[in-house]
Amino acid sequence: MFLKAKRLSKLTLGPVLLFLSLISNGAWAAEAESWRHRFQFNLPIGATDVGAQIYGLHMLVFWICVGVSVVVFGAMFYTVFAFRKSRGAVASQFHESTTLEIAWTIVPFVILIGLAFPATKTLLEIYDNKSADLDVMITGYQWKWKYEYIDPQGNNVSFFSSLRTPQSEIYNEEAKGQDYLLEVDEPLYLPVNKKVRFLVTGNDVIHSWWVPELAVKRDAIPGFVNEAHTKAIKTGIFRGQCAELCGRDHGFMPIVVNVVSQDEYDAWLGKKKAEATELKALMEKEFTLPELVERGKGVYERTCVACHGVNGEGGIGKPLAKSAIATGDIKTHLGIVIHGKAGTAMQAFGGQLNEVDLAAVVTYERNAFGNNMGDSAQPVDVYKLKKGQ
């Protein structure tokens, strides 16, 4: 009740502030941080030179449109006002004027040429993907992003980045956080003042990787590798979303980019590489059942819960509690998680989760929700199954 009344008062205040901001060119924006998230109505200038150019072009064409509107609609409203029959206007019967008609063909044409020049210049810059300092491969999945830092020495670092907003916020059971739907578990890190080349592709359907403040939008198309680049000139957290309809959770695969100093970036990358080495060691380790169950619970809650439910009760996916698969042959169970099930929403997680997590989540599913199978899979089993042994 209280929430609603509060919203309403903001709603009525909003247009007033909007109007003020239009005439004062956003002067209020700095003073009221709480309004940062409200009534945004324009493109961001962003954190790149290209983005600033795009913003400049956008404002140029916008003001030209305003100018054209003032002239055209001014003439129209004057006409509508002045030549009314009720005011005694008598219709003259003139028509056609070659001079006028040539003029109103030439003038727009000239304006358009004036627009085409700067647009061409900026476009060529957008397409200049040469001599990048860093290459990042971006792959769109239903419904998450995979980032892979291409290392010339072959030491690639890769990870998945998916929505962190809990279902309870989406379904209005909990208050929504500041970055609702624009938060991820693992953001992409980029160094500031470095030209980064993105290699963008899709794994299943077409997605589109878009971060407004980095001025990048590229379609992620299966079978194609598109190029794009960005060069952030300031640090910060920049958020974006998938821009191409890609199925059920199209609205739920955000992008978060942390642009940091070179030192911070190096430290982060070092940590990622260490994690990868650690994972390699884990692959060879023999886990106990409780270890696997604990790790698997975390994986389950990140990856499986949206479809199979908190208690394995099912939803979009089949119920796991007492299911034939989760209480049947463990190899079949692993196989379905690794390869997915064709014709259903069950995806192939073999390429998305590492061997340790796959073993853990399957073990968890077999020992939770009252399944109590007592058996477990080790990373090496997963590895063998993936290799078809």
Add this chain to the structure above:
Amino acid sequence: MGEHHHGPAKGLTRWLYTTNHKDIGTLYLWFSFAMFILGGSFAMIIRAELFQPGLQLVHPEFFNQMTTMHGLVMVFGAIMPAFVGLANWMIPMMIGAPDMALPRMNNLSFWILPFAFAMLASTLFMQGGAPNFGWTFYAPLSTTYAPPSVTFFIFAIHIMGASSIMGSINIIATVVNLRAPGMTYMKMPLFVWTWFITAFLLVAVMPVLAGAVTMMLMDIHFGTSFFSAAGGGDPVLFQHVFWFFGHPEVYILILPGFGVVSQIIPTFARKPLFGYASMVYATASIAFLSFIVWAHHMYTVGLPVAGELFFMYATLLIAVPTGVKVFNWITTMFKGSMTFETPMLFSIAFVFLFTVGGLSGVMLAMAPVDFQYQDTYFVVAHFHYTMVAGAIFSLTAATYYWLPKWTGRMYSETMGKTHFWLSFFAFNLTFFPQHFVGLAGMPRRIPDYALQFADFNMVSSIGAFFYGSSQILFLFNVIRTIRSGRPITDPKVWEGAQGLEWTVATPAPYHTFTTPPEVK
């Protein structure tokens, strides 16, 4: 045929077997209004879900079905058949022809439509739900990843395409062969001209759409890989083929609307159209350009820079003939003697709001900036300014304008004007804020959004509910007119009306121009 004028048959068979252009026009118009209500109710569900952040009413998969079905039903079910209905009623009466040139095909082209849409609507009740891949149905979302109902969707599109092709062939045949003596091409009313050009566009591009959906069908059921990268196919090819149809298609949806306002504005300004010839040439130029701009829908797919530049320049060029049209409408009103009956109000709003949509179109044409606009609500705002304030407003204007001629009864002007002002304000309340959320970064086709988009979305939803409900007033006004409107008999109906359709009796008799009139 003989000399005697017979009236229509009685009962249901009149409508099933009719070959009369006026009956078929009526069928098309009622059908399209029903589809307008259906497509509109899908839009209400979309706006209700988007009223607040969070998921309140529907699941994301159903939301996607709603956006898809809304687009398909409005484009193929509401706007296109409505203009064909107007063409059926008005083209023979405007060129002094007794009927359409191919009356039996006319019957067929209408009567296959209800089957197509019944099939399309039935997918909502199928296992896996209705099509959920957007009205642009990009592969592979619409092939490998589509629900089973996609096959019914493909068949429905085939039937709609066949209907449109037959309808356009009929219009071309009628205009070429059945003009009254003395009615040269450059004397044809602009509505006839714009439809004549539209009909050629339809004949050219509907087979392309049929090709696209047939390739989808092959990919889904017969193991081909036209659009599947895994099999050596090309998902981008789908977009090229689709938009080679799709861009002319959006002009198909608007050109007859240009024709309608070019009839109405001179009537209520009591002054001839300023530049008749330049209007005809501008329409033809727009139609030509529509074939060489398709990839401006695809600026972000990774076209080579040369292609990107070509499509940007070509797209910017469209502003020239479109500007010519707008300037012509305004100079037609200039120094006229204007009155503001409902059709004129809708036509003036058309000129105003369509120009707004045209200007945002110029912004979208700029390829580098489009990297920020592409697939956002800015695009949604843009095309609703052209499709709702353009196509739908012109259709509404046409209905009020010709309804007295069709029925011999006058609609309620008070109710008409109320309908206009409600529609005008509600339309802008709905779609103007969508420019803002789009620029601020809201992608289209999402069921839920980040908090900074909340305020404008709520405004937009409120506008949409108003817009939707004010169309009930329109329906009520039309039904009231038919049943108990004030009878009129003056053939001219409107003081400033010009053209052959105003020389026949009011209401228009079942058969008109059985002997062709002489045009001086």
